[in-house]
Amino acid sequence: MENLLEIKNLHATIDGKEILKGINLTVKAGEVHAIMGPNGSGKSTLSNVLVGHPAYTVTEGEIIYKGKNLLELAPEDRSHEGLFLSFQYPVEIPGVSITNFMRAAVNAKRQYQGQEPMNATEFLKMMREKRAMVNLDSKLANRSVNEGFSGGEKKRNEIFQMAMLEPTLSILDETDSGLDIDALRIVAEGVNKLKRDDTSSIVITHYQRLLDYIKPDIVHILYNGRIVKTAGPELVMELEERGYDWIKNEN
Amino acid sequence: MKKDNILKKLANKAYEFGFVSKIKTEIIEQGLNEDIIRLISKKKNEPEWLLEFRLESYRYWQTLEMPEWAHLSIPPIDYQAISYYADPLKKNKENKNKEIDPELMKTFEKLGIPLEERLALSGTAVDAVMDSVSVKTTFKEELREKGIIFCSMSEAVQEYPDLVRKHLGSVVNYRDNFFAALNSAVFSDGSFVYIPKGVRCPMELSTYFRINAANTGQFERTLIVADDDSYVSYLEGCTAPMRDENQLHAAIVEIVVNDNAEVKYSTVQNWYPGDAEGKGGVYNFVTKRGDCRGRGSKLSWTQVETGSAITWKYPSCILRGDNSQGEFYSVALTNNYQQADTGTKMIHLGKNTRSTIISKGISAGKSQNSYRGLVRVSKNADGARNYSQCDSLLLGSECGAHTFPYMDIHNNSAVIEHEATTSKISEEQLFYCNQRGIGTEEAIGLIVNGYAKEVLNKLPMEFAIEAQKLLSVSLEGAVG
């Protein structure tokens, strides 16, 4: 299998403070990776750096995605190249309906790929299909993006957008946080339905419960800005039993 | 991605309607005095009473000084350096009627306002006014069949002198303010609308104002009378060429709304705002007021204000009839060095009167944007209700957004609510859009239109789409 994403010796800072201190990670097409770790270990920083959040500065290292230097791409171009982040805290955009928002996003991507914008009928049909896929209430689609949504609705909306944009590499940042078990199941099922043989995911989580539904191929433990352990799915169980303290003690 | 840069790079956007048309225009000499006023009146072949009205207004105007209370810095205006009458219709000696210069037809077509009825936007009748004169009014005959009068003010003075005389100045007295007095003295043309009892006007009526000639002022006057149980939706649009000097526009709109009648008045104001350095642009000093005289009458103002160097405008409702309703929906966008001081007055006089105010200000560049509004509930206005919401959105750190509501409540049964918020487009919102593949400029357009949606929804469909484009375009270059 070819390498979809290759992170080499990645260092990143925010407000002058170094958070990532040399990350190495390779994701091949079709793989599901889980990144686990205690709070403050740099999990969210890693996902934000991957999608090019302007608050973070990469000070060293490189990221190769689909053979391209990812760090040179604008955030919207990374999106067009199939990189999707399900935000830990999805942002509210008052007055902008999900329908309009998604139309802008889908057409921007089509333009990037040299395609004509989608016509309204086609687009609405696609909306309907994808909505059904993640059980998103049709009423939500007419509401402003994330405004007044419950925690579960926000996360479901993220997965719905993922379905619309059909990413090659999706990053789920703490998608399980703030969800009850039913909502968690619906979200996870959505993610699984969207999985294709050639698409990959990075699932970032503190707990094992999301990984009961989304089965990772490879599990990493991130601690203090570095990946300190990489193993198969069995590592999840071990963490569940032993907590993070032994990791902290070993490092 | 540096957002600061993005927002600083406001401007540089070419004003789409800034072209000058080469039309033979008859312009009277600059300056203002009683002779000029007599000349204007004579050119328009006006009756004696109207000349008297003008002269009285002029004499009163001379006793006034420019108002200074607004949050605006207005450079001194030389009222003697303006020409008060410009006529783009050339006289044809054989034919008494003026004929339309083909160049003039082209101008309006270029502006997207076809004057030939076959090309019209569906269901819209247009009165086109260039400089001081109404050029053409479409669909007049169709409307006439229903008893609706839609024509230029000059024509109305000739054809319906009694109606005009009865209502002119009855809502906005010439003594109302400095600019109202000036307009009453020198007003040139505008639209006149009369909707008879029980008639629902079947199409949108619209007036399109264009300033073309240099060094002229535009002083139009619009009068709308909606008789009992009638309905009309009226639209107003305006543009002007790009010129280095400032142009003065001081209009009056008067609306009379009788028992159970309803008037919707929508404006998309896109006068030339001046260039990125604040040079040139139209001074837009307008008095708009509706008198809801009748029981259960309703007047709704909707405005999208993106143009003009300086805007001074407070479309108001006098809620005189019991159970009458007033509404004001406004989006005011200022960019570069534009200044706007705009809002409304809701004067509750009748019982159980209601008013709603939704104002959305958007400031960018080095502009100053103020909402100023008055809600007055008089002693006898039992059961008055008002809800006001005034939001400001700031793009960039060199602009200002201000809110000056005045509440003057003289009746204990009133319920008055005012809310205001200020926000900016957050970096997180922009990044979220970026992550979904939407570029920053488009994201700002999306968010601004979302912010203004409550107001845009009140516009008739075609206008709403225009207004949406206009909002995005006016901020173009605001992002780069």
Place this chain on the structure above:
Amino acid sequence: MACGEEYIDLFEKNRELIDEPCTPCLNREREKAFALFKKKGFPGKKEENWLHADVAKKFATDYGIDLGRKTRISSVKSGFTCDVPNLKTYRGYVVNDSFVNPGKQNRELPEGVILDSLNSFGEQHPEIIEKHYNRLAGKGDSIVQFNTTFVQDGIVLYIPKNTVIEETIQIVALLQTNIELLANRRMLIIMEDNSQASLLLCDHSATEKSSLSTEVVEVFLGCGASLDLYELEETAESNTRLSNLYVSQEAGSRFNHCNITLTNGFTRNYIEVSLEGEGAETNINGLAIGDKSQHIDNRTLIDHKVGHCTSNELYKYVLDDESTAVFAGKMLIRTNAQQTVSQQTNRNLCLTSCARMYAQPQLEIYADDVKCSHGSTVGQLDENTLFYMQQRGIPADEARHLLMYAFAGEVIENIKLEPLKERLHILVEKRFRGELNHCKACNLCKQ
């Protein structure tokens, strides 16, 4: 100059007499202030800040001003017991316009803290008074200039660095006169870095004669300083109160203000808070209850000059009979004041059709990264709620009182001094029941 001439005349004729008892700094500032007052006179009715209030007319009464410093009241302590039960305070008195030394009290102020008259303090610490006196008020309107022109004494509260005063300091101001009286009051509060205090200003009247008091209070809060300032007005219908409060806040300082207006005839309070240092916080609360022909005019300006400051404002009015009131609150957020959080709320209850409320909440914002909002409402008690209460057996009048009381309670709840809070609850309830013609606890009033 049409208005104020008699006062200009009075000043020019009595200049030496006025200067005589005063510390040099007062007289120097007086000079400047008089020049300004002479130029502008009293504010006209058409001035934006004085709409709805004909203040020049208030000065037309032939008041006496005690320029010769003849009034001496020695036994104020025994005669005046208007206190807050269970609130232990260190107390000072102002009679008309003079600070009366409280003498020995059974509690002491911490070392270095000075509570004294302006003149006495000015003699001992000329450098401190020079640095602060009239520095904030100097730019004020002509009423402030009038005060500076005629003021002959006042109070200073000086709290040195890192000093925490646990007990509340209470200043009782009293109007006591047999003639129509005009009193010019002045107060200077200087709190150095990291000091902390709570101050209660009680305003009383023991006269039926009409009186007018101008008051100028200047407050300097050093870095990290914290002041809770309570102003409780319980004077008489015959009194006109023109008060100006200026506060300057350095970085990280905190200012809590609560202003209660109950019985004064004509009230005008101007409050200006300048946030000069980052991280400063200001909370401004006001409650005004008006009836008969009372006029209550509160104007506030919160000036955010630097970033990362927070301001909260809550003003509530209950208006009965023919009372009129003004609330004009402006929040000014200057260009540099990024990350400002500012909120203003104004709620008004009008109980009769003759009561009149003017509300002008204003936002003036020049910075983009701010969170600002204001809300203002005018209304009545909710009929549905009243009916609900009646259905549960509460008489209509009682229900009305309960709801008004609850309405006012929101402001009182912001007070941190428990005994004061309790007393205010009682005062406000009595006020609503019309039982508060006189201050019952006060011996002087009973005489």
